[in-house]
Amino acid sequence: MNRHVLSMHDLSADDVVRVLDTAESFREVGSRVIKKVPALRGRTVVNLFLEDSTRTRISFELAAKRLSADVINFSASGSSVAKGESLKDTALTLQAMGADAIVIRHSSSGSALQLTKWVDGHVLNAGDGTHEHPTQALLDLYTMREKLGRLEGLRVAIVGDVLHSRVARSLSFGLVKMGAEVTLIGPPTLIPPDAPSWGVQVSYDIDGVIPKLDVCYMLRVQRERQRLEYFPSVREYNRLFGLTAARAAVLPEGSLIMHPGPMNRGVEIDSDVTDLPGAVIEEQVTNGIAVRMSLLYLLLGGGSAASGTDESDEREVARA
Amino acid sequence: MLLDDEDIRRALTRIAHEIIERDKGAEGLVLVGIANRGDHLARRLAREIERIEGSRVPVGVLDITFYRDDIGLRAEAPEVHETRIDVDITGRTVVLVDDVLFTGRTIRAAMDALTDFGRPARISLAVLVDRGHRELPIRADFVGKNLPTRRDDDVRVQVRELDGADAVLVEEQALEPALELEPSLEQRSGSAHEGAAT
Numbered sequence: 001m002n003r004h005v006l007s008m009h010d011l012s013a014d015d016v017v018r019v020l021d022t023a024e025s026f027r028e029v030g031s032r033v034i035k036k037v038p039a040l041r042g043r044t045v046v047n048l049f050l051e052d053s054t055r056t057r058i059s060f061e062l063a064a065k066r067l068s069a070d071v072i073n074f075s076a077s078g079s080s081v082a083k084g085e086s087l088k089d090t091a092l093t094l095q096a097m098g099a100d101a102i103v104i105r106h107s108s109s110g111s112a113l114q115l116t117k118w119v120d121g122h123v124l125n126a127g128d129g130t131h132e133h134p135t136q137a138l139l140d141l142y143t144m145r146e147k148l149g150r151l152e153g154l155r156v157a158i159v160g161d162v163l164h165s166r167v168a169r170s171l172s173f174g175l176v177k178m179g180a181e182v183t184l185i186g187p188p189t190l191i192p193p194d195a196p197s198w199g200v201q202v203s204y205d206i207d208g209v210i211p212k213l214d215v216c217y218m219l220r221v222q223r224e225r226q227r228l229e230y231f232p233s234v235r236e237y238n239r240l241f242g243l244t245a246a247r248a249a250v251l252p253e254g255s256l257i258m259h260p261g262p263m264n265r266g267v268e269i270d271s272d273v274t275d276l277p278g279a280v281i282e283e284q285v286t287n288g289i290a291v292r293m294s295l296l297y298l299l300l301g302g303g304s305a306a307s308g309t310d311e312s313d314e315r316e317v318a319r320a
Numbered sequence: 321m322l323l324d325d326e327d328i329r330r331a332l333t334r335i336a337h338e339i340i341e342r343d344k345g346a347e348g349l350v351l352v353g354i355a356n357r358g359d360h361l362a363r364r365l366a367r368e369i370e371r372i373e374g375s376r377v378p379v380g381v382l383d384i385t386f387y388r389d390d391i392g393l394r395a396e397a398p399e400v401h402e403t404r405i406d407v408d409i410t411g412r413t414v415v416l417v418d419d420v421l422f423t424g425r426t427i428r429a430a431m432d433a434l435t436d437f438g439r440p441a442r443i444s445l446a447v448l449v450d451r452g453h454r455e456l457p458i459r460a461d462f463v464g465k466n467l468p469t470r471r472d473d474d475v476r477v478q479v480r481e482l483d484g485a486d487a488v489l490v491e492e493q494a495l496e497p498a499l500e501l502e503p504s505l506e507q508r509s510g511s512a513h514e515g516a517a518t
Contacts (some may be wrong), residue, residue: 025383025400034436037386067386297386301397 001298004123006112007132008173016178020142023287023294029066030290040067043300046099048090048115049126050076051107055261055285056126056136060103063292069300072099087111091118100300104128109166122299130164135295136260137170139288141178143280144215146287147256152179157209159185159241160219160268161230163192167260168219172198183209186219186241189230206241210250217258218243218269234267241268248273256280323465325486328448331464332361335446336368338462343413346373348441350409353417354430355383355401360479361448362417380405382416387429403433410438415462419477421447424458449488451475 001018002010011019029037045064049057057073064071074094076082081090087106094102101122104112109129116123127133145151156175162168162184175182182200184191195202203209210216221237231237238244248257248270257269257279265271274281323331340346346369353362359381366377383401391397416430431443446462451469467490469475474491478484 022400025385025403028403029386032436033438037436038432039386039388039391043392297400298397301391302394 003299004112004116004125005134005295005299006116006123006125006128008134008137008170008177010134011174011177013177016138016141016174019138019291019294019298020145022298023138023142023290026066026290026293026297027287029293030286036066036068038068039297040064040069040300043067043069043100044098045069045071045101045103045296045300046094046097047071047073047103047126048094049074049103049105050081050087050111051105051127053105053127055288056105056133059285059288060124060126060135060292063289063296066289067293067296069100069296072097087114088118091115095119095121101296124295124299127166129166130169131166132170132173133166133260134170134174135288135292136167137174138295139284139291140167140171140217140258140260141174142287142291143258143284144180144256147280147283148214148254151175154180154214155183155212156180156215156217157183157185157203157206157213158217158219159206159243161190161221162186162195162219163190163230164222165219169198171217172200176200185209187231187237206247207250210247211252213251213255215256215258216243216248216251218263220260220262221264221267223264238267238270242266243269243273245270245272248276248278251278254278258284261285321487322467322490323449323486323488325480328464328486328488331448332364333368335462335464336365336372339365339415339446340369340373342461346370346375346377348412350378350380350405350407350412350414350440351417352380352382352405352409352414352430352434354426355381355403357477357479357482358416358418360481361419362415365415365417365446378407380407380409382430382433384426384429384433387432389425389429405437408438409434409440411441413442413444414440416443416445417447418445419448419479420475421445421450421458421460421463422453422475424454424456427458428456448477449475 001015029035047057047060061071099121102119103124103126104115105126106128109131112123112125112128125132125134158168172182176199183203184195184200185203185206188204191202255278259269259281263269343349351362351366353359362379366379369377381402381404383403385398385400427445444461447460448464449467450460450463451467453471476489478487480486
């Protein structure tokens with residue numbers, strides 16, 4: 001497996017299966033009386049969250065703690081970043097303290113990649129700007145596979161503000177990699193122009209797609225990243241692209257309603273829709289812990305920190 | 321081949337008798353097999369005990385990967401198998417079942433893992449083969465066969481559920497010495513995970 005997980009492109013289809021299969025075991029750990037295993041004792045995981053986050057940060061924190069790693073949480077407010085320290089200096093400080101893995105959330109696309117140039121530890125992208133959010137995609141893939149028994153051939157619509165959504169990008173890449181059929185739906189202003197090159201379909205008509213879906217994945221309208229002119233009004237957005245009770249009723253029996261959270265109820269998803277049996281939004285959160293445990297375990301459970309192990313083994317064999 | 325399918329069947333039958341003789345029946349007994357050969361042996365022991373005593377013994381499967389003492393010493397994170405213990409083990413007599421007892425590190429890890437599920441009244445250990453070379457103060461209560469080996473021999477237990485046939489095989493390491501330097505060799509060979517580290 002790749003040393004860092006910055007993008008779904010860093011994982012092969014086999015890697016994805018391995019992460020999901022291993023997550024299965026961590027789900028079992030999560031069902032025990034004592035939900036903690038000593039697998040990563042002595043390892044240090046730093047959560048570097050320079051953009052607001054609740055569930056991803058807590059999920060990573062819990063995942064690392066349940067693996068018995070030492071966890072340091074670092075956020076912009078109340079740290080040297082608030083005093084104007086650059087990302088590079090922050091990274092070098094964490095490096096000097098011996099972080100084995102850094103989980104980074106940052107408002108700038110590419111920040112996770114940049115971080116890999118400064119630190120020796122593993123870097124996990126927990127969301128960088130509008131670029132990618134691979135662990136969200138992995139937990140979504142896990143949830144779909146768990147509930148529907150497969151990924152290949154699933155018909156999935158990702159609906160809403162695709163343009164600003166790192167979740168939509170990572171999930172599209174992941175689903176396409178695993179052989180699912182993805183349709184992006186949203187107002188033309190919120191569909192990225194290069195979307196067809198991802199291997200997905202694009203539609204502007206949610207009602208035409210909904211009756212044929214296995215999964216209806218609603219994206220949050222990211223008002224913090226948007227200018228006003230992307231769509232005329234929240235009410236119109238809800239009427240044209242929101243998952244209303246009437247639309248949810250048209251979804252085929254057994255299909256899933258998903259949302260990465262936090263939800264804008266009444267905008268992209270109506271309140272009563274989240275109570276339907278097909279809505280698995282809380283399961284997504286639960287599965288997120290297991291999937292992140294799996295990823296941390298697979299990255300940190302082999303080799304010691306730096307890249308030394310494989311090379312020195314090879315050298316020994318060569319010498320013999 | 322050291323044991324064939326008949327030898328293994330007889331050994332498991334004897335162990336089943338010994339377990340219920342010691343515990344005066346099968347009440348309060350839980351068999352927990354260590355993945356991924358021990359669990360098959362545990363299921364067979366449970367069937368034997370049921371045949372003899374007429375009562376069902378719960379069987380669990382335990383993967384000890386997360387409790388290994390060599391995580392980080394390997395190039396890759398070890399593969400994880402299923403764990404499933406559906407009964408509360410607190411207050412019960414747990415018999416751990418594994419294919420090969422070697423360094424004892426697997427059993428140490430298994431005991432640590434078990435205590436995360438509850439507090440058994442007693443933990444004992446049944447193994448098909450005890451090949452010696454302990455690195456920890458651990459011994460088996462029930463042994464199918466004691467097998468003197470060299471430390472670098474490769475003892476392999478095959479079970480029909482996974483390997484198509486039952487057998488215990490020993491391969492003496494007369495191969496070129498370079499192979500000993502390859503740390504993951506033993507793992508890749510699919511032999512008992514006892515070898516390299518646990």
